[in-house]
Amino acid sequence: MCGIVGVVSTAPVNQLIYDSLLLLQHRGQDAVGIVTQQGRKFFMHKAKGMVKDVFRTRDMRALPGNCGLGQVRYPTAGNAFSEEEAQPFYVNAPFGIVLVHNGNLTNAQVLKADLFNTDHRHINTESDSEVLLNVLADELDKATRGKVLDVQDVFAAVRAMHKRLRGSYAVIALIAGHGVLAFRDPYGIRPLCVGRSPDNTVMLASESVVLEGTGHLFERDIQPGEAVFIDLQGKMSAQQCSDSPRLNPCIFEYVYLARPDSVMDGISVYQARLNLGEVLAKRVVSTVPPDEIDVVIPIPESSRPSAMQLAQLLGLPYREGFVKNRYVGRTFIMPGQGVRKKSVRQKLNVIGTEFKGRNVLLVDDSIVRGTTSREIVQMAREAGANKVYMASAAPPVRYPNVYGIDMPTSSELVAHDRTIEEVRQLIGCDALIYQDVDGMKSAIGALNANIVDFDASCFDGVYVTGDITLADIERLNDERPGGQEDSEDTSRLALPNARES
Numbered sequence: 001m002c003g004i005v006g007v008v009s010t011a012p013v014n015q016l017i018y019d020s021l022l023l024l025q026h027r028g029q030d031a032v033g034i035v036t037q038q039g040r041k042f043f044m045h046k047a048k049g050m051v052k053d054v055f056r057t058r059d060m061r062a063l064p065g066n067c068g069l070g071q072v073r074y075p076t077a078g079n080a081f082s083e084e085e086a087q088p089f090y091v092n093a094p095f096g097i098v099l100v101h102n103g104n105l106t107n108a109q110v111l112k113a114d115l116f117n118t119d120h121r122h123i124n125t126e127s128d129s130e131v132l133l134n135v136l137a138d139e140l141d142k143a144t145r146g147k148v149l150d151v152q153d154v155f156a157a158v159r160a161m162h163k164r165l166r167g168s169y170a171v172i173a174l175i176a177g178h179g180v181l182a183f184r185d186p187y188g189i190r191p192l193c194v195g196r197s198p199d200n201t202v203m204l205a206s207e208s209v210v211l212e213g214t215g216h217l218f219e220r221d222i223q224p225g226e227a228v229f230i231d232l233q234g235k236m237s238a239q240q241c242s243d244s245p246r247l248n249p250c251i252f253e254y255v256y257l258a259r260p261d262s263v264m265d266g267i268s269v270y271q272a273r274l275n276l277g278e279v280l281a282k283r284v285v286s287t288v289p290p291d292e293i294d295v296v297i298p299i300p301e302s303s304r305p306s307a308m309q310l311a312q313l314l315g316l317p318y319r320e321g322f323v324k325n326r327y328v329g330r331t332f333i334m335p336g337q338g339v340r341k342k343s344v345r346q347k348l349n350v351i352g353t354e355f356k357g358r359n360v361l362l363v364d365d366s367i368v369r370g371t372t373s374r375e376i377v378q379m380a381r382e383a384g385a386n387k388v389y390m391a392s393a394a395p396p397v398r399y400p401n402v403y404g405i406d407m408p409t410s411s412e413l414v415a416h417d418r419t420i421e422e423v424r425q426l427i428g429c430d431a432l433i434y435q436d437v438d439g440m441k442s443a444i445g446a447l448n449a450n451i452v453d454f455d456a457s458c459f460d461g462v463y464v465t466g467d468i469t470l471a472d473i474e475r476l477n478d479e480r481p482g483g484q485e486d487s488e489d490t491s492r493l494a495l496p497n498a499r500e501s
Contacts (some may be wrong), residue, residue, distance in 0.1 A: 001257055001404050002087075003027030003072040004192075005210060006180045008230045009201040012036075012064040016214060017070040020203070021051045023210045026259060027102075028074035031086035035098045037069035040177045042098055043495040046086040067232060069174050070192035074406070079478055085127045088174075091134060094141045095149060096176030101105035101129040102206055103190040104404040106465070106472060111164065113137060128167075135161055136173060140497075149170035149178055151229050151237045158183050159241040165475045166467055168250070168403035168455075170222075172204050179231040180204070186242035188224030189250050189455050189465050191264045193234075202230050205263040219418050221265050223247070244420040248464040251407060251454035254444050255394045256302045256365045266448040271306055275443035276311030276393040277363075280435050282417050284361065287433045290314045294358040297321035299365075299376060300348070306393040309361035316361070321354040345379065356384030366394035367423070367434075368407070370414030374427045390429040395437045396420070399461040402468055402476050407458050409477045 003024025007013040016089050017034050032054045043063050047054045061350025071087040088098045106113065108128035115121040121134045125250070130188045139157035140149070142294065158181070168189035173181045182204045184192050194204050195211035195218045203216045211218045221227055224240025249265050250257075254272040284290075295317045298307035301324065311318035325347055354360075360380055373390060380388045396415030401407040410416045415423055424432035437460050445451055455464045 001027055001074050001190075001406075002100075002161070003206045004100040004102050004170065004172050004204075004210060005070045005089040006068070006100070006174065006182060007179050007201060008067045008232060008234055009199070010066055010199070010234075011461045013066055013201075014060050014200070016203075017053055018051065018060065019214055020205060020210045021070045021072050022070050023213045025051055025205060027206060027257065030277055031073040031083070032071065032294075033073075033086050033088050033100075033241075034063055034068060034070045035088045035090070035174065036063045036065035037174055037176060038065035042090065042096065042174075042176065043108040044088060044090065044098070046083075048083055048086065067174060069098060069100050069172055069180075071102075071478065085125050085130075087127075088263065089127070089130045089133045089259065089347055091137045094137060094144060095178065097137055097140070097173055097242070099129065099132065099133040099136065099171060101132055101174040102170045102192075102404065103185065104128060104402060104476075105132060105165060105169065106167035106402055107165070108167075108474065110473070116167035124344075125451070127192060132169060132171065133173070135164055136171075139164075140175075148167065149175065151231075154181055155227050155228050155239045155241055161187055162225060162242050166465060177232075179210045179229055181227065181229050181317065182222055183227040183241065184222050184224055186225040186245045187455065188221075189248060189264065189464070191249065191253060191258070192222040193218060193220065193264075194222060194228060196234075200234050201390060202234050202236060202426070204228070207258055207264065209215075209259050209262045209313075213260075218263070227496070233272065247451050248453050248455050249451065250403060250405070251440065251444060251456045252366075252394075252458060253400070255440075260305060265451065267444060271447060272444045273305035273365075274309045275446065276435060276440065277306030278313060279439040279443045280306060280363075280433070281310040281313040282395050282438070283435065284310065284314065284389075284391055284433050288361070288431050290316060295319050295321075295360045297354060297355065297363045298363050298379075299418055300324040302365040303363050303393055306365065310361075310363060310391070319354045319359065321346045321351050321362075321383075321497065322376075323351065324348055327386055345373045348381045350378070350379050351448050354383075355380050357386055358384075359387040359389070360385050361389045361391060362429075363391045363393065365392070366397060367392045367414065368397045369426075370423060370426055371410060373414075373429075377427055377429045387430045388428075389431040389433070390424075390427060391433040393435055395435050395440055395459045396423070397458050399458050400477065401458040402473060403455060403457070403465075404461065405458070410473075484494065 170190040170192040195216040225245030260270040296311035
């Protein structure tokens with residue numbers, strides 16, 4: 001999961017891209033990069049760190065031009081600590097192309113071998129995004145064969161790419177002197193939308209909140225398999241480039257990843273989370289009588305809408321019992337296994353009066369490793385809670401994700417090969433209530449009848465691309481980002497396995 005943006009304008013775009021990346025910071029905190037174009041020359045600055053830390057005044061001044069791209073990085077393959085793997089990526093032929101990518105190619109190693117042996121292209125990092133860029137360059141080279149580039153050549157290249165690529169990909173690329181290209185994989189797993197400002201600036205972004213937050217009017221989502229090309233005058237052309245597109249967006253975007261003020265593929269993220277709370281309320285009633293619950297408390301931040309809706313439907317008080325340190329960062333997306341040692345107590349502190357002598361129902365958006373949940377339950381008990389119940393707005397996470405979310409391996413997932421009662425005992429709560437998969441899908445799917453199904457593979461083990469085997473999962477786990485032993489991370493998905501403590 002990364003955040004990407006692309007802009008074509010008649011005015012300098014460096015500040016606009018910077019502002020857009022701030023609105024996407026929740027999608028990646030590992031590294032950030034911006035590239036702009038003036039004439040036929042690219043100007044790029046990228047580094048590890050947060051947007052506000054990577055770009056200084058001198059860096060912004062060195063990014064002239066009226067079109068460009070940006071990305072906030074959350075690594076799911078390769079080396080999480082390599083500056084070289086920050087995006088955008090650049091290749092000089094044909095034409096000169098820079099690219100940003102959100103998603104994960106599941107056949108990157110096969111493609112890398114083909115690029116070297118057949119296409120004679122060298123890949124210099126372990127990033128699947130560099131592989132994707134070189135596939136695009138190769139297909140553009142084949143489509144043009146020395147001719148002047150036209151939009152139909154671009155669409156032909158994307159059509160050929162869809163036949164080669166496997167996995168998830170939302171992509172924005174800048175072709176020197178020609179314009180900006182954007183496309184989504186044929187399943188629409190990762191999001192991408194387009195909008196326009198009153199001065200005719202065209203913007204592409206991972207989430208609609210970026211358009212709204214920068215004064216652009218949302219026009220539409222890029223469709224699965226579709227390619228959109230915007231020339232340097234802002235003229236937009238679009239074509240469906242997949243033989244069999246179907247919309248199966250990642251459901252975890254609505255559960256956790258996206259900002260609540262975004263609308264993705266016709267679904268309000270905030271309303272989706274309200275709906276999850278409504279369905280979860282029915283499951284709570286079947287497990288714990290409401291008269292045995294004194295208060296509903298969310299675990300910040302993404303669970304708040306679900307917790308509020310649940311409390312309202314059950315007629316229970318809703319209280320804020322945890323205060324989050326906003327300066328720690330969104331710890332879900334900090335990479336590296338060797339760095340995952342700090343306690344959740346660095347991130348959350350309790351308001352003791354909301355717990356003392358009460359039976360509390362804690363609501364979280366999801367439970368992944370379980371260690372964080374166990375520590376939160378312990379914090380509630382130490383604050384004087386009489387009984388601690390735990391409810392998850394998402395079903396048990398039982399399977400790895402291969403489409404761009406750095407889910408742990410199966411053995412690290414607390415719900416993998418365990419019953420709910422076994423998970424409850426590990427977490428240490430008095431009752432554990434999970435959402436069910438069908439309830440989750442129907443609650444969110446009701447908001448857009450055009451979505452037949454979602455990618456919910458981390459919950460149900462069904463990989464929508466239909467080509468993922470156990471061997472693929474094991475290989476992709478081996479390609480997960482490496483860590484540095486002396487670094488630190490409080491990631492909810494990254495805390496030590498519950499089996500180990």
